Amino acid sequence: MDKSILNNYFHSLFPIQKETVMKITETFCDFTLDKNTTLLDKNTISTKTYFLEKGYVRSYILNEDNEIVTTNIYSAPCFVNDFLSFFKKQPTKEIYQTITDCSFWETSLENVQTNFHNISEFREFSRLLFVINYSKLNDRLIEMKSQKAETRYLNLLKQQPNIFQNVSLKIIASYLGITDSTLSRIRKEISKI
Amino acid sequence: MDKSILNNYFHSLFPIQKETVMKITETFCDFTLDKNTTLLDKNTISTKTYFLEKGYVRSYILNEDNEIVTTNIYSAPCFVNDFLSFFKKQPTKEIYQTITDCSFWETSLENVQTNFHNISEFREFSRLLFVINYSKLNDRLIEMKSQKAETRYLNLLKQQPNIFQNVSLKIIASYLGITDSTLSRIRKEISKI
DNA sequence: ATAATTTCTTGTCATTTATCAAGTACTTAT
DNA sequence: ATAAGTACTTGATAAATGACAAGAAATTAT
Structure with missing residues (x-):
């Protein structure tokens, strides 16, 4: 206790x-x-x-x-x-x-x-x-209305990196308001750079 | 007073x-x-x-x-x-x-x-x-993530019809998280039915 | 250890929405 | 009353994202 x-x-x-x-x-x-x-x-x-x-x-x-x-x-x-x-x-x-x-x-x-x-x-x-x-x-809500999925992903990664070590991408995608395939593509695109 | x-x-x-x-x-x-x-x-x-x-x-x-x-x-x-x-x-x-x-x-x-x-x-x-x-x-926020623009428009129209008598469509579009041209097209599409 | 399930990725194609540009209809200010 | 500005519409095109399907990789259950 x-x-x-x-x-x-x-x-x-x-x-x-x-x-x-x-x-x-x-x-x-x-x-x-x-x-x-x-x-x-x-x-x-x-x-x-x-x-x-x-x-x-x-x-x-x-x-x-x-x-x-x-x-x-x-x-x-x-x-x-x-x-x-x-x-x-x-x-x-x-x-x-x-x-x-x-x-x-x-x-x-x-x-x-x-x-x-x-x-x-x-x-x-x-x-x-x-x-x-x-x-x-x-x-x-502001972010959801005014930023595209990639930006929202990058913001989350920056602000709560710990989430990515503990929560599946499926759940994170749903939290970001996108499908898991779109999240997968965003991550692929970013990893290229 | x-x-x-x-x-x-x-x-x-x-x-x-x-x-x-x-x-x-x-x-x-x-x-x-x-x-x-x-x-x-x-x-x-x-x-x-x-x-x-x-x-x-x-x-x-x-x-x-x-x-x-x-x-x-x-x-x-x-x-x-x-x-x-x-x-x-x-x-x-x-x-x-x-x-x-x-x-x-x-x-x-x-x-x-x-x-x-x-x-x-x-x-x-x-x-x-x-x-x-x-x-x-x-x-x-839930609506923004899970509904498309047309649905969000119809919900607002149903829940706060008074807004449409007093607020410009430009502002309403921005509130709904879409451009004014998209709102205009949504309204046109709905009026057809 | 193996099978079953779930997660993640990738391809193709469709849908939704944005962008830019131009024109018309209103409003507002002088 | 006229000019200037703003709101609204519409067209053509592009960008962002979803839907569906299939396969690979990882996890979980037996």
Whole structure:
């Protein structure tokens, strides 16, 4: 039950006292999942918030033709949450699945609420997480609209090279919004130079 | 100084007492802007949060070739915010500009902070706004990755028909991530049927 | 160790969308 | 009222990406 990675995550984002963090993470419980295991299924209501301590997770949807569209790739350490489902108790549209063996910490909405309303630093932290996540998503949408596939690939390679060591090209292609054949061709073209 | 639209916006999203809303919006001040006016410029730090009471606003970035990429279209009533700039005091990447004549309410970060830490209903409301905005953005990214331009156009037409009465096709095309000629051809194709 | 499955690559061809350029229809400013 | 600018459309052509299929390489299961 070593909570150092979880606790350090709070410190890394926000100036906050050691005791406050310990109080916040007091209710977190740990568990592990093997690779290719569902963390949170489609059409369920997420009752927990998850902190990914180690490993890689992705979220995806199935489109009309039942093809997988990867919506996000999470690489530890980070929180993994379906905000709409967790905070508004709505059924998930996406499926969350481990890509590698993973270790997590989890806590309930009830505990989050207690902390949110009683610990001002946790409120600030929560809001900061939203701001950061929103901003990242916004950047991805801008990139998706204004850059071609090759540029998006090169950006990802630069910004998250670790993903390429741990996630299959099939998943990465789907995350970039292209087919795996197109990704393969892009990589071939780049390797020529 | 009729705050009814502003106040009603709170009630429409969240069960909350009349008195609480009045306390929250007490510090909001109103102002108007003519069409095609900059609300928040690039590379500035947003010191206010804005509520759009009437009119249409868009945010956009200029890409490498100095072409406009419309990132969002806001139609009243709604909050208009650059979260990263407002909450993390970072310079804006986007430019926020009125599309039509607009009326706004604004308040400072200081006031938001006071409410956030003192009024539990405001905390819940703030978080709800984040959850909703995040979820909308996520849906747009999924659509952008998995649907072709014609489908994205038809979805927008269905979900926000009012935009088409108030925003030029040039801006709508840029919002949809396509050129205005492509949008023109899509509309021609659809009108044939 | 072998078979089965999945991932990755590559070829051919089709579809979607962009680019550039020109013309018409509106709006806005003087 | 006229000129200037902007929005919208359309044509011809090019670029980006997808669809489908087949084979090679890697991984997983038995």
